[in-house]
Amino acid sequence: xxxxxxxxxxxxxxxxxxxxxxxxxxxxxxxxxxxxxxxxxxxxxxxxxxxxxxxxxxxxxxxxxxxxxxxxxxxxxxxxxxxxxxxxxxxxxxxxxxxxxxxxxxxxxxxxxxxxxxxxxxxxxxxxxxxxxxxxxxxxxxxxxxxxxxxxxxxxxxxxxxxx
Amino acid sequence: xxxxxxxxxxxxxxxxxxxxxxxxxxxxxxxxxxxxxxxxxxxxxxxxxxxxxxxxxxxxxxxxxxxxxxxxxxxxxxxxxxxxxxxxxxxxxxxxxxxxxxxxxxxxxxxxxxxxxxxxxxxxxxxxxxxxxxxxxxxxxxxxxxxxxxxxxxxxxxxxxxxxxxxxxxxxxxxxxxxxxxxxxxxxxxxxxxxxxxxxxxxxxxxxxxxxxxxxxxxxxxxxxxxxxxxxxxxxxxxxxxxxxxxxxxxxxxxxxxxxxxxxxxxxxxxxxxxxxxxxxxxxxxxxxxxxxxxxxxxxxxxxxxxxxxxxxxxxxxxxxxxxxxxxxxxxxxxxxxxxxxxxxxxxxxxxxxxxxxxxxxxx
Numbered sequence: 001x002x003x004x005x006x007x008x009x010x011x012x013x014x015x016x017x018x019x020x021x022x023x024x025x026x027x028x029x030x031x032x033x034x035x036x037x038x039x040x041x042x043x044x045x046x047x048x049x050x051x052x053x054x055x056x057x058x059x060x061x062x063x064x065x066x067x068x069x070x071x072x073x074x075x076x077x078x079x080x081x082x083x084x085x086x087x088x089x090x091x092x093x094x095x096x097x098x099x100x101x102x103x104x105x106x107x108x109x110x111x112x113x114x115x116x117x118x119x120x121x122x123x124x125x126x127x128x129x130x131x132x133x134x135x136x137x138x139x140x141x142x143x144x145x146x147x148x149x150x151x152x153x154x155x156x157x158x159x160x161x162x163x164x
Numbered sequence: 165x166x167x168x169x170x171x172x173x174x175x176x177x178x179x180x181x182x183x184x185x186x187x188x189x190x191x192x193x194x195x196x197x198x199x200x201x202x203x204x205x206x207x208x209x210x211x212x213x214x215x216x217x218x219x220x221x222x223x224x225x226x227x228x229x230x231x232x233x234x235x236x237x238x239x240x241x242x243x244x245x246x247x248x249x250x251x252x253x254x255x256x257x258x259x260x261x262x263x264x265x266x267x268x269x270x271x272x273x274x275x276x277x278x279x280x281x282x283x284x285x286x287x288x289x290x291x292x293x294x295x296x297x298x299x300x301x302x303x304x305x306x307x308x309x310x311x312x313x314x315x316x317x318x319x320x321x322x323x324x325x326x327x328x329x330x331x332x333x334x335x336x337x338x339x340x341x342x343x344x345x346x347x348x349x350x351x352x353x354x355x356x357x358x359x360x361x362x363x364x365x366x367x368x369x370x371x372x373x374x375x376x377x378x379x380x381x382x383x384x385x386x387x388x389x390x391x392x393x394x395x396x397x398x399x400x401x402x403x404x405x406x407x408x409x410x411x412x413x414x415x416x417x418x419x420x421x422x423x424x425x426x427x428x429x430x431x432x433x434x435x436x437x438x439x440x441x442x443x444x445x446x447x448x449x450x451x452x453x454x455x456x457x458x459x460x461x462x463x464x465x466x467x468x469x470x471x472x473x474x475x476x477x478x479x480x481x482x483x484x485x486x487x488x489x490x491x492x493x494x495x496x497x498x499x500x501x502x503x504x505x506x507x508x509x510x511x512x513x514x515x516x517x518x519x520x521x522x523x524x525x526x527x528x
Contacts, residue, residue, distance in 0.1 A: 002285040003459065006396035007235060009252075009299045013306040014400040021313045021375060026367035029320035033346060034366060036327030043332055 131161060205283055206273055225470035233390050233462050234285035236304045237265040241387040249307055251288065252300040253278070265301070305397070308389035312378045320374070349373050349507060357511035358518070365514050368408060372401065373507040380458060380499030384492065392502070393458030395451065402447035405510040409446075413517035446513055450506060457502050461495045 135157050239247040248266035255261075267275040273282070278297070279289045290297050302310075319342070326339045335343050354362045354369050379391045391397055421439045424432070468488040472481045 002234065002283060002287075003230075004395055006399050007285075007299070007303075007394075008396075009301060010235065010303065010305055010394065010396040011400050012300055013302070014309065014397050015404075017306075017309050017313050018371075018375060018400065018404070021316055022368055022371045024317055025320050025371050029317075029324040030367040030370055032324035032327045033320070034350075034363070036331065037343070037347070037350075040332065 135161065205281055206279075223470075223473050225467065225474060228470055229463055229466040230285070232466055233393060233459055235389070235394065236286050237268070237280065237288070237301055239304045239307060239387075239389075249304065250302045252302065253288065253297050254300060255290070255295055255297045257295065304389045305391050305394055308382060308391050309379070309397070312375065312382055312391070315382075316371075316374055316378055346370065353504070353508050354511050357508065358515040359520075361518060365408070365412075365511070369507050369511055369514075372405075372510060373503050376401070376454065376506055377499060377503035380503060381496070383458060383462070384495055384499065390458065390462050392454055393462055395455045398451045398455040401454070401506070402451035405450060405513060406447040408510075409513045409517045412514065414520070416519065417517045446509075450509055454502055454506055457498055461491075461498055465491055465495065 135154075138157065139154060237251055238249055241247070248264045251261075251263055251265050251267075253261045261276070263276065265280075268278075268280040273280040274291065277291045279291055281287045281289055286303075288297070288299050288301070319338075323339050323342050326336065330336060330339070334340075349370055350362075350366060353373075354366055358365055358369075376392055379397075382388050383390050383392060421443065422436060424435050424439060427435050465488060468484050468491065471484050475481070475484075
């Protein structure tokens with residue numbers, strides 16, 4: 001059967017052509033294709049890994065943020081509470097102090113008034129005394145001369161004594 | 165030391181294969197066909213051709229099928245449209261001779277001291293029977309092979325360039341169409357069967373797949389050559405796989421041949437020959453599988469077309485045409501399947517030869 005007997009010429013050409021095709025394709029086709037595929041696969045894998053990592057980081061960041069916010073809130077609350085307490089205390093203290101101060105001022109004013117009063121009373125007393133004396137002296141002095149004159153004088157004196 | 169032995173062993177195996185095929189071809193050269201026989205064959209051929217032209221009733225379907233399947237020194241696209249191909253002959257006394265096959269178109273199919281004998285397949289025989297001539301002609305098959313090589317190189321170098329141009333981008337157009345097949349071969353055929361060191365064999369196996377595929381499909385076109393259905397072509401491919409396997413095989417593989425693990429000593433008498441025969445059976449099966457599948461497909465298709473000419477009936481022709489169309493689709497599928505199987509089995513043979521760990525005893 002001629003179909004089953006290989007033709008040496010065809011074997012020769014087959015070897016030459018096929019090996020040439022293998023070498024040409026290996027150098028100019030398969031190498032860039034396989035490298036390109038591998039590079040792309042690596043890139044895709046890298047991108048996926050990065051996404052995974054970023055996701056984990058985001059979750060971490062989120063929980064960190066929540067923790068931070070909670071902490072900040074706690075701090076704020078504490079500060080507000082402290083401030084309020086401080087303010088309350090200050091107000092209370094100030095009130096007390098003011099009351100004490102006012103008392104003190106009132107007290108001192110009273111004291112002053114009292115002393116002033118006493119001074120004034122004593123001064124008035126002295127003045128009244130001297131005035132009475134003077135009037136008495138003058139009355140006595142005029143009585144001795146004229147009765148009418150004496151009375152005029154007393155009236156005059158009395159009107160002038162209305163001063164002070 | 166190890167590689168030296170391996171090389172020696174491979175050379176011995178290849179030499180043995182050559183020796184097996186040697187006597188057949190030598191015999192062919194030495195078998196001097198008498199001139200009368202040659203004349204007789206040519207006359208018969210003439211008569212058949214004459215009959216064919218004269219009356220279609222004498223249509224010889226077997227002749228037609230063999231003519232389409234066999235190699236030829238000219239490319240006949242359709243009846244009468246013929247592309248003559250260069251004939252290249254080498255003989256010790258005349259050296260290299262190159263001339264067009266159109267020169268044989270004469271009364272006796274004779275030119276420059278050579279006969280072109282039409283039989284089951286075309287053979288060029290010197291008129292002087294004592295001369296030994298080697299035929300390296302660019303036959304129809306060689307021309308088709310060169311065409312497929314050009315197609316392969318153009319397609320895949322351009323795809324390679326687009327990979328360099330579109331670096332880091334998604335594949336585009338034809339590149340993405342081919343990428344699917346390349347990835348399938350790489351990830352589902354080569355990687356699981358060859359093992360971790362698959363990248364070294366990937367270029368050979370990819371070329372093997374696409375070479376067989378392109379030639380299978382080219383062979384389905386009307387008027388084209390039946391390249392992958394030619395035993396010389398499938399034999400070359402199988403022998404190349406055989407060489408690749410045995411050049412790269414490790415010590416375990418060779419040790420397993422002469423001392424299969426887990427086999428009792430008396431059984432070795434049977435097992436060793438079985439193992440050695442298995443070594444040669446693998447490429448042989450590769451060769452026969454591809455050859456037989458493609459040739460059978462062509463024969464079936466041509467038989468169906470032949471039926472149209474035998475029945476010569478308007479009632480039967482459409483039915484047969486439909487059936488031929490259906491079979492043509494099946495042949496397209498077979499074209500892919502055979503390319504895939506050849507590559508898959510080559511990968512498995514390579515994989516089993518370079519396997520590192522020696523648990524080969526489970527495999528049998």
